[in-house]
Amino acid sequence: xxxxxxxxxxxxxxxCSIALDAADFATALRAGHCGARPVTLFDTSGFAYATxxxxxxxxxxxxxxxxxxxxxxxxxxxxxxxARMAVEDAxxxxxxxxxxxxxxxxxxTDGGSHELDLLVxxxxxxxxxGVDPGLxxxxxxxxxxxxxxxxLGLTRAExxxxxxxxxxxxxxxxxxxxxxxxxxxxxxxxxxxxxxxRRNFTGFYRLGLLDPEVCRPFDADRLGLxxxxxxxxxxxxxxxxAQARGARVYGEVLGYGLSCDAYxxxxxxQSGIVRCMRQALDDAGCKTGDVDLVxxxxxxxxxxxxxESSALNEVYGGxxxxxxxxxxxxxxxxxxxxxxxxxxxxxxxxxxFVPPTVNHVxxxxxxxxxxxxxxxxxxxxxxxxxxxxxxxGNNAVVVLGRYPS
Amino acid sequence: MSPVSAxxxxxxxxxxxxxxxxxxxxxxxxxxxxGPAHRETRPDHTVHLVPDFEPRAVLGKAGTRSMDxxxxxxxxxxxxxxxxxxxxxxxxxxDPAGTAVVLATTGSPQAMRDFTRSSLLAAKPYHVxxxxxxxxxxxxAAGLVAIWHRLTGPNTTICAxxxxxxxxxxxxxxxxxxxxxxxxxxxxxxxxxxxxxxxxLRRQPPGDTRxxxxxxxxxxxxxxxxxQPAGGPVTEVLGVVHNTGPASDPAARLPxxxxxxxxxxxxxxxxxxxxxxxxxxxxxxxxxxxxxDELFGTEVGHRVAPLPIGDTSCATSAFQLAAAxxxxxxxxxxxxxxxTSVDVIGTVACAVLRxxxxxxxxx
Numbered sequence: 001x002x003x004x005x006x007x008x009x010x011x012x013x014x015x016c017s018i019a020l021d022a023a024d025f026a027t028a029l030r031a032g033h034c035g036a037r038p039v040t041l042f043d044t045s046g047f048a049y050a051t052x053x054x055x056x057x058x059x060x061x062x063x064x065x066x067x068x069x070x071x072x073x074x075x076x077x078x079x080x081x082x083a084r085m086a087v088e089d090a091x092x093x094x095x096x097x098x099x100x101x102x103x104x105x106x107x108x109t110d111g112g113s114h115e116l117d118l119l120v121x122x123x124x125x126x127x128x129x130g131v132d133p134g135l136x137x138x139x140x141x142x143x144x145x146x147x148x149x150x151x152l153g154l155t156r157a158e159x160x161x162x163x164x165x166x167x168x169x170x171x172x173x174x175x176x177x178x179x180x181x182x183x184x185x186x187x188x189x190x191x192x193x194x195x196x197x198r199r200n201f202t203g204f205y206r207l208g209l210l211d212p213e214v215c216r217p218f219d220a221d222r223l224g225l226x227x228x229x230x231x232x233x234x235x236x237x238x239x240x241x242a243q244a245r246g247a248r249v250y251g252e253v254l255g256y257g258l259s260c261d262a263y264x265x266x267x268x269x270q271s272g273i274v275r276c277m278r279q280a281l282d283d284a285g286c287k288t289g290d291v292d293l294v295x296x297x298x299x300x301x302x303x304x305x306x307x308e309s310s311a312l313n314e315v316y317g318g319x320x321x322x323x324x325x326x327x328x329x330x331x332x333x334x335x336x337x338x339x340x341x342x343x344x345x346x347x348x349x350x351x352x353f354v355p356p357t358v359n360h361v362x363x364x365x366x367x368x369x370x371x372x373x374x375x376x377x378x379x380x381x382x383x384x385x386x387x388x389x390x391x392x393g394n395n396a397v398v399v400l401g402r403y404p405s
Numbered sequence: 406m407s408p409v410s411a412x413x414x415x416x417x418x419x420x421x422x423x424x425x426x427x428x429x430x431x432x433x434x435x436x437x438x439x440g441p442a443h444r445e446t447r448p449d450h451t452v453h454l455v456p457d458f459e460p461r462a463v464l465g466k467a468g469t470r471s472m473d474x475x476x477x478x479x480x481x482x483x484x485x486x487x488x489x490x491x492x493x494x495x496x497x498x499x500d501p502a503g504t505a506v507v508l509a510t511t512g513s514p515q516a517m518r519d520f521t522r523s524s525l526l527a528a529k530p531y532h533v534x535x536x537x538x539x540x541x542x543x544x545x546a547a548g549l550v551a552i553w554h555r556l557t558g559p560n561t562t563i564c565a566x567x568x569x570x571x572x573x574x575x576x577x578x579x580x581x582x583x584x585x586x587x588x589x590x591x592x593x594x595x596x597x598x599x600x601x602x603x604x605x606l607r608r609q610p611p612g613d614t615r616x617x618x619x620x621x622x623x624x625x626x627x628x629x630x631x632x633q634p635a636g637g638p639v640t641e642v643l644g645v646v647h648n649t650g651p652a653s654d655p656a657a658r659l660p661x662x663x664x665x666x667x668x669x670x671x672x673x674x675x676x677x678x679x680x681x682x683x684x685x686x687x688x689x690x691x692x693x694x695x696x697x698d699e700l701f702g703t704e705v706g707h708r709v710a711p712l713p714i715g716d717t718s719c720a721t722s723a724f725q726l727a728a729a730x731x732x733x734x735x736x737x738x739x740x741x742x743x744x745t746s747v748d749v750i751g752t753v754a755c756a757v758l759r760x761x762x763x764x765x766x767x768x
Contacts, residue, residue, distance in 0.1 A: 046530040109542055111564060113517065120521040128447045128603050136608045137750070140511055141543060141564035146751040149649035155658060156665075159649045159752060160572055163512070163543035163562035171561060175576065178583040199521045203538040206531050258585060260506070260560035262551040265539040272557065275502070391539060392548025394560050 011090025011235030053228030053331025107168020108335035111141025169339030170396035217325025228331020232339035255284030261393025298325030338388030423621030509569025516540035566748030575645030592624030619715025
């Protein structure tokens with residue numbers, strides 16, 4: 001472990017229902033804003049309820065330098081905007097980036113599924129010949145990392161889209177971390193992106209996994225998740241590279257872990273999650289007593305929150321650190337979720353506060369964690385564990401630390 | 406990316422399931438010319454299917470009722486790979502938590518389309534079949550491979566179109582180099598369905614020849630080099646480079662991508678025995694082949710023929726790797742093979758492999 005480079009985070013880009021950059025995100029997290037509102041992106045007639053944490057309209061063209069927003073899908077647009085913000089936040093120019101060896105890793109659940117929904121509607125009306133080829137080109141998830149590269153003019157960077165669903169943001173951070181640790185790249189743009197889509201909403205609705213109103217993690221009366229959308233992108237650099245250019249540092253990526261439950265497609269398994277957390281802490285060189293906060297996966301479903309709480313208690317010997325559910329504020333942003341979780345963790349470390357779990361009334365006795373209900377608290381944070389779990393039993397946990405430690 | 410200092414990992418076993426059949430032999434011994442194909446309309450095209458592949462018939466009735474085709478192909482192919490390995494050999498059977506799965510796929514657009522279509526046409530939008538919901542995410546196949554074969558190591562899904570298996574190979578190499586897994590089952594899977602045909606064919610440039618569409622899955626066991634020489638020739642993965650080309654002509658990026666891959670492996674173009682492009686039908690495939698012919702000469706660029714299975718979209722580069730491993734390379738000297746791929750979305754990739762005869766490893 002000691003022979004690998006130390007990796008720091010020098011730039012953050014955020015697109016979500018409550019913020020359109022990292023500074024706004026820090027303010028909104030501290031204030032406990034909740035971005036839930038009625039869905040406007042697709043026709044919701046026939047559903048008894050349709051709430052989501054939708055990104056309000058914004059002028060993407062004003063934020064993008066190279067790609068025209070209408071030429072890419074909604075999720076790719078979010079990814080490109082967040083990447084552009086992150087690079088600007090890091091104080092890097094496109095020219096500087098393209099002179100270095102880089103890596104772009106973007107995670108997603110649904111890729112261009114919003115566009116696939118539109119295409120299916122076109123097919124119903126006009127048959128297979130009636131679908132718009134321009135729309136077809138926006139469906140593949142691979143377009144997300146490609147859009148980031150095109151926006152930043154990155155021709156040399158390795159570009160990967162991770163399709164590991166709701167843990168994908170942490171997978172992307174892990175991939176960038178490994179490449180940088182071994183000196184295989186000089187910078188990495190890591191994160192995740194997803195857009196609301198009708199199919200995703202319909203699926204969770206049909207499974208009975210949606211809360212009609214808001215997301216309330218760890219609450220006794222929680223009814224499920226609430227879908228969200230957005231993107232989070234982090235600029236990772238080696239400590240030496242960041243120091244050499246005098247970059248502002250949000251924090252350090254200390255390590256991560258990956259595991260697979262190999263148990264059930266939809267139901268999480270405690271032992272797989274425990275293994276992942278332990279791997280991450282071990283990789284980070286941390287003991288359980290070192291961790292000050294857990295940015296929990298905390299979807300607000302009955303099963304996730306109780307299994308995650310039990311896993312935390314198992315790993316932390318019955319005394320886990322506070323575990324907050326920021327999905328109460330930004331919804332379940334799917335492939336962006338753990339990237340935005342990592343960003344929230346770094347903002348919490350930088351600004352010295354614990355983001356709250358809002359919409360909280362009564363803690364579920366089955367969720368034995370302090371979720372810091374409703375109001376942020378000031379705190380001196382050194383190490384934060386960021387959880388991401390996905391359908392398919394894909395678990396990814398990233399450990400972040402204050403810098404200098 | 407730059408070279409890993411550790412000895413390169415090796416492909417110690419592989420399997421494939423395609424219109425040619427199941428297993429290594431079906432893809433090695435003089436494959437027959439294009440097998441039976443059938444025609445489809447709207448859009449008009451020809452298809453090679455994996456023969457007699459019905460998930461319930463191949464995998465049994467338990468757990469397959471709602472399994473999509475792209476996942477079933479992956480589960481079956483990984484099963485064939487695992488059956489090749491002696492049960493007591495250190496590997497997936499003895500160390501499931503140290504065994505990673507890295508699969509390149511875009512999931513099942515057919516399952517996603519059918520779900521949305523039924524919702525849009527139903528009396529109530531939620532009158533849909535919940536059993537197919539897991540097929541709505543691209544990591545369905547990798548998750549099912551893990552569940553089916555009890556593999557609890559890192560489980561990764563990569564979406565990169567045709568270049569997917571090469572990107573997956575690079576990711577697998579990185580997982581090994583960083584000690585994230587002891588071995589990786591890496592590959593790609595693709596299904597033939599009418600919706601895939603629409604997605605693939607409707608984005609073709611106007612005037613391009615229609616490809617024959619194929620399907621299948623190919624997977625490779627990537628491991629750190631064994632301390633003792635293997636019983637047969639081994640194939641080392643020397644390096645993988647993948648990046649993004651310009652929207653107007655992704656293949657324009659390929660020459661630099663290949664040069665970077667060769668440079669980091671300390672290989673000169675003149676050392677390359679065979680360069681395998683995707684040989685896709687149409688303008689993009691021609692551009693890619695032109696790049697290979699210019700860099701390596703037409704003999705090297707055409708030495709190994711693609712497997713005659715049709716266009717397998719997201720599994721394309723996995724079957725190129727299979728063709729590279731199956732090629733009748735010289736048995737007395739090291740052989741360098743280059744595998745490249747270009748996707749219309751913009752990704753380009755190059756992998757450099759070295760096949761070593763048994764004797765050469767005992768230095």
